[in-house]
Ligand SMILES: Nc1ncnc2c1ncn2[C@@H]1O[C@H](COP(=O)(O)OP(=O)(O)OP(=O)(O)O)[C@@H](O)[C@H]1O
């Protein structure tokens with residue numbers, strides 16, 4: 271349904287996206303997971319035809335993104351990071367306006383309107399001015415405008431950001447209910463959200479895809495590793511590289527100071543004594559070594575680092 275091939279986006283000399291490729295099947299629900307600035311929004315804008323890639327191709331339902339931009343727009347409903355709402359219009363007026371722009375005739379609009387208002391739970395507020403609605407309801411209106419022309423593909427940029435915990439649950443349920451009848455991509459920087467809603471997770475980091483996995487595989491990978499934090503008196507250029515080659519070490523990242531490191535290690539394998547021996551053998555002073563519980567940040571580091579076995 272969605273084919274993204276070797277897409278690169280440069281802003282001046284800065285590569286926001288660096289040669290990314292993936293494909294999404296009909297009816298799938300997929301998350302783009304990545305920290306701020308990873309390139310999630312950029313990827314979504316390119317898929318929706320909001321802006322062209324510097325190079326690469328996009329195909330949606332067989333249509334080429336560059337050759338048939340209008341056909342692509344018909345296939346896609348897009349909820350941007352900040353939904354383009356008109357605060358002075360009522361929900362119904364706004365959805366009528368969006369439906370007309372998207373080319374629905376009055377009869378189509380009437381039948382879609384009822385269905386969408388029902389589907390997104392907007393019945394009680396349909397006559398109210400958008401500016402007076404809570405954030406959760408505004409987000410529903412944002413979803414409704416993306417759905418009004420009944421597109422097969424939905425692209426939702428951070429659909430739950432800024433909502434309270436109850437609103438988050440409601441919007442997630444709504445999205446899950448849309449899956450199956452729609453192919454959905456949503457972006458999030460929350461691992462739990464990606465794994466809770468989606469069938470596959472595409473992890474984007476600094477403009478590159480670092481992993482495409484099912485939630486089950488992701489959890490399995492995370493459970494396999496533990497973190498050791500390490501502080502030494504001094505280092506040398508290949509120190510981190512050599513640490514990474516020690517048996518049981520999955521990945522090495524820089525800690526909070528130049529002489530501290532985080533080691534992702536295989537679960538159930540206490541390698542503190544091996545690490546200590548290695549450091550002593552290099553005649554380096556060991557200031558601290560301790561096991562760390564896995565935080566979400568660490569989890570992200572594990573997932574965005576290749577393990578030595580993959581190299
Ligand atoms: N118009 C632009 N001009 C220059 N740089 C840009 C532009 N738009 C985005 N960028 C840069 O491209 C990178 C990717 O941005 P993008 O908005 O896609 O990230 P994101 O993953 O959506 O992040 P967030 O979680 O903060 O929404 C960032 O470093 C950003 O600063």
Ligand SMILES: [Mg+2]
Pocket residue numbers: 310311312351427
């Ligand atoms: Mg973004």
